[in-house]
Amino acid sequence: MARTTIRREDQRLLTGNGRYTADWNQPGQLHAAFLRSDRAHAHIRAIDIAAARAAPGVAAVLTGVEMQAAGYTRGRAHVPFPGRTGKLLAPTGPALALDRVRHVGEPIAVVVADSAHAAQDAAELILVDYDDLPAVTGAANAIAAGAPLLHADIPGNLCFDFAYGDAEAADAAFAGATHVVRLTMTSPRVVGNPMEPKAALAAWTGETLDLWSSSQGMTGMRDGLAALTGMPPGQLRVHAHDVGGAFGIRGAAYPEYAALALAARVAGRPVKWVATRAETFLSDYHGRAVTMTAELALDAEGRFLAIRHDWLCDIGAWPSAAGPSTNSLNAALMATGAYRIPAASGRVRLAVTNTVPITAYRGAGRPDMAYAVERLVDEAAAQTGIDRVALRRRNLIPPSDFPYAIATAPMPAAYDGTDFPALLDRALSLSDWDGFAARRQAAGKLRGIGCALFIEPAGGVSPTDEAAITFAPDGAVTLHEVAIASGQGHETVLPDIAAAVLQIDPARITLLGGRMESPALKGAGAFGSRSTMAQGSACAEAAEVAVRKGRALASNVLEAAEADIAYAAGEYRIAGTDRAITLVELARRHPGALDSRAELPSPRAFPSGAHVAEVEIDPETGVVELVRYVSVDDCGQVLNETLVRGQIWGGLMQGLGQVFGEQGEYDADGQLRNGSFMDYVMPRADLLRRVDISFVPTPSPGNRLGVKGVGEAGTVGALPAAMNAVLDALRGAGVRTFDMPATAARIWAALRATG
Numbered sequence: 001m002a003r004t005t006i007r008r009e010d011q012r013l014l015t016g017n018g019r020y021t022a023d024w025n026q027p028g029q030l031h032a033a034f035l036r037s038d039r040a041h042a043h044i045r046a047i048d049i050a051a052a053r054a055a056p057g058v059a060a061v062l063t064g065v066e067m068q069a070a071g072y073t074r075g076r077a078h079v080p081f082p083g084r085t086g087k088l089l090a091p092t093g094p095a096l097a098l099d100r101v102r103h104v105g106e107p108i109a110v111v112v113a114d115s116a117h118a119a120q121d122a123a124e125l126i127l128v129d130y131d132d133l134p135a136v137t138g139a140a141n142a143i144a145a146g147a148p149l150l151h152a153d154i155p156g157n158l159c160f161d162f163a164y165g166d167a168e169a170a171d172a173a174f175a176g177a178t179h180v181v182r183l184t185m186t187s188p189r190v191v192g193n194p195m196e197p198k199a200a201l202a203a204w205t206g207e208t209l210d211l212w213s214s215s216q217g218m219t220g221m222r223d224g225l226a227a228l229t230g231m232p233p234g235q236l237r238v239h240a241h242d243v244g245g246a247f248g249i250r251g252a253a254y255p256e257y258a259a260l261a262l263a264a265r266v267a268g269r270p271v272k273w274v275a276t277r278a279e280t281f282l283s284d285y286h287g288r289a290v291t292m293t294a295e296l297a298l299d300a301e302g303r304f305l306a307i308r309h310d311w312l313c314d315i316g317a318w319p320s321a322a323g324p325s326t327n328s329l330n331a332a333l334m335a336t337g338a339y340r341i342p343a344a345s346g347r348v349r350l351a352v353t354n355t356v357p358i359t360a361y362r363g364a365g366r367p368d369m370a371y372a373v374e375r376l377v378d379e380a381a382a383q384t385g386i387d388r389v390a391l392r393r394r395n396l397i398p399p400s401d402f403p404y405a406i407a408t409a410p411m412p413a414a415y416d417g418t419d420f421p422a423l424l425d426r427a428l429s430l431s432d433w434d435g436f437a438a439r440r441q442a443a444g445k446l447r448g449i450g451c452a453l454f455i456e457p458a459g460g461v462s463p464t465d466e467a468a469i470t471f472a473p474d475g476a477v478t479l480h481e482v483a484i485a486s487g488q489g490h491e492t493v494l495p496d497i498a499a500a501v502l503q504i505d506p507a508r509i510t511l512l513g514g515r516m517e518s519p520a521l522k523g524a525g526a527f528g529s530r531s532t533m534a535q536g537s538a539c540a541e542a543a544e545v546a547v548r549k550g551r552a553l554a555s556n557v558l559e560a561a562e563a564d565i566a567y568a569a570g571e572y573r574i575a576g577t578d579r580a581i582t583l584v585e586l587a588r589r590h591p592g593a594l595d596s597r598a599e600l601p602s603p604r605a606f607p608s609g610a611h612v613a614e615v616e617i618d619p620e621t622g623v624v625e626l627v628r629y630v631s632v633d634d635c636g637q638v639l640n641e642t643l644v645r646g647q648i649w650g651g652l653m654q655g656l657g658q659v660f661g662e663q664g665e666y667d668a669d670g671q672l673r674n675g676s677f678m679d680y681v682m683p684r685a686d687l688l689r690r691v692d693i694s695f696v697p698t699p700s701p702g703n704r705l706g707v708k709g710v711g712e713a714g715t716v717g718a719l720p721a722a723m724n725a726v727l728d729a730l731r732g733a734g735v736r737t738f739d740m741p742a743t744a745a746r747i748w749a750a751l752r753a754t755g
Helices: 009-014 050-054 064-070 116-123 167-175 218-229 255-267 277-283 323-333 366-384 388-395 420-430 433-442 490-502 531-558 583-589 641-659 713-731 744-753
Strands: 030-036 042-048 058-063 107-113 127-132 158-165 179-187 199-205 208-213 236-239 271-274 290-298 304-316 343-352 446-455 464-471 477-481 509-513 565-568 571-574 580-582 596-601 608-617 624-634 691-695
Touching: 030 116, 030 255, 030 277, 042 107, 050 058, 050 116, 058 064, 058 116, 058 255, 064 255, 107 116, 107 255, 158 167, 158 323, 167 290, 167 304, 167 343, 179 366, 199 255, 208 218, 208 255, 218 236, 218 255, 255 271, 290 366, 304 323, 304 366, 323 343, 323 366, 366 388, 366 446, 366 713, 388 420, 388 446, 420 433, 420 446, 420 608, 420 624, 420 691, 433 446, 433 608, 446 713, 464 531, 477 490, 477 531, 490 509, 490 531, 531 565, 531 571, 531 580, 531 583, 531 596, 571 583, 580 583, 608 713, 624 641, 624 713, 641 691, 641 713, 713 744
Parallel strands: 030 271, 208 236, 304 343, 477 509, 624 691
Antiparallel strands: 030 107, 042 127, 058 107, 158 343, 179 290, 199 208, 199 271, 290 304, 446 608, 464 477, 464 596, 565 571, 571 580, 608 624
16 A cells, blocks of 8 residues: 655755755865856867966866876767767867867866856866857758768767658558648757756765766766776765755766866865855756657547658757757657557657757656647647547557557667556546636636546666665664665665565665665666666665575574564564574674675666646636646555645646747857846746646566656646647637747747638
8 A cells, every 4th residue: 555654865965964065074175166168069269278277276287188188088978879970979088178168058168267256267267269169050051961060970960860660651542541640849958957067076085986966876987987987886885865956957967076076186175066056057067958740640539550750850069978968768668658559650860059968857758748749649639530539548548458569669668557548537537637728718718628648657767776774783774775766766766665565664674875885786776767676676675685584593593494484564484383582682692694686687667648728718818727636646566645646746847848938049059048037938836737647557567566657747738738738729719730838938939820
């Protein structure tokens, strides 16, 4: 049964007792500031750092010259499958720009000084002689004939061209279709803007580097830092305690971390850096930035025959570690959505531009594909005259078809199971879909309702995941795993999972997630809604190993065969007798003997859901109000309803923030137009005033807990459900096409354009 509890983390975090990167300090530390490019594309003729080096309190000034000499780079991205013309073209360079800058905000030099203010003052004394080059923004512009080239080894600015599915079968189905629906949509560039800005503290002990930084997983950050510095992973120790938001953009090591590491080595003292919010906008990797053309073929009865996708992705100035892969793989795994479509094909092209690089951002391609598919379905209903709910029911994958092979996946994969009709029925009931017509008629404004179904990949990433459990003589139990929480509630749910196996009070178990003081463990971080099914399953397995070890010890202590030893409520007992010994007593008598670890294959599952949004638009001002939202999800077994609801709510807010305002806008010169909270729209609490969250769980067979993951689901469902509602409202006023973001100004302009 699902638990509903207060999170253990809340008391610490809500009372200001969290420990984020900026809260870490080392004796004798220096402070760093970065000089960043103020233009999008230029050759660097010369850098004059003399005045900065002579400034008061300055200990060192480093540029790309020192980075190149040390072999410290920005790392290199890769995609684990080939494209149409070969592998991903992913150039690299020094951790600081050497002879060329390719986006506004790219770091050029780092200054370390006695104080952050002294470092910043000195950085402003550095003179850079630029030879400006033409800039290109927008993926379509980047791949156009004659566009300025960013990298000599990326011809035409196209770094990856990936195809999936069966194009021949899809083309044949389209040729014989009664109806063909075609849409072009955008998923705008967004800035992650976590609460905690990017920050790091680098310190050396001999040949070992310690790095404190916000991170989603210890192994991923360590391996990323190894790629940047060329150091063996065994000489790197990464640390994080509390992480103030991650969303995918805290998944990889940034070039600044390598620069700080070298600065600490050169200065001979620890170096600390905390970014400003302006630097967050200009140097944190962004998300989305996808243009999607999608086509759906239907027969005369409205049955889906084929679907085709053509994505053009702005990948920014440098392919990041995660951006290219997620845009390609996740798109392929979701190409047909919740529907049984006999033929499907797609193409994903990634183009480099003079903008901040793109990485995985909450959902990582999933919300974009759900948006494309569900917008197509609504448009098909509008064009054919078939009721949009009836059209969906006619084409849903039925429960009897699971596991359902994904024909578009670049490697064998299958949806593990769900009940789409039940999800849809629950969503329609909770939203009072049938009563909407009366609400629309009674409204004095434009009223719209929209629904969306989805299924998305979760998990994977790493071949295996490990967890360990250790016992102290006083009965305290510690769990160890590599994922680092950024709000998911790991400190609550993972001890609960282990406690259920050990049959002890969860309060006796403490989690150390992603800590260097833990045993060395394998596994990936908190990515792709994987933590509970991956780390949670491993924690349960480690606890089970400990119970088995305890039974062997108890058989010796109690002088009975193991087969006669029963375990319940934290106690081993000879069946049918009063002779017993507790787990705590065994741990006291045999220090270290119960310590256990477990390694499991990294699981994959496919969460799904049906969401409904209802909006009201003032036709005089374009102001839109989200009056109601219903989220019905299948995230597998619900272990802790409090945490699951929190994850869905957070995901909804990020998705709805994109729908109703978030968009990173560049001008033709590559300058970010809205690089502060003064002009970048962030979602606020009053955006989502009423939400009904419900579950129709189908346990996943792919992991021992039956969970599927929930971190992305709210965002995946929010984009299509909310935009379908907006379009439904606007159609009543004659607006036929409209795309994100649905701001008041854009809606007002669309309404006026109808005449």
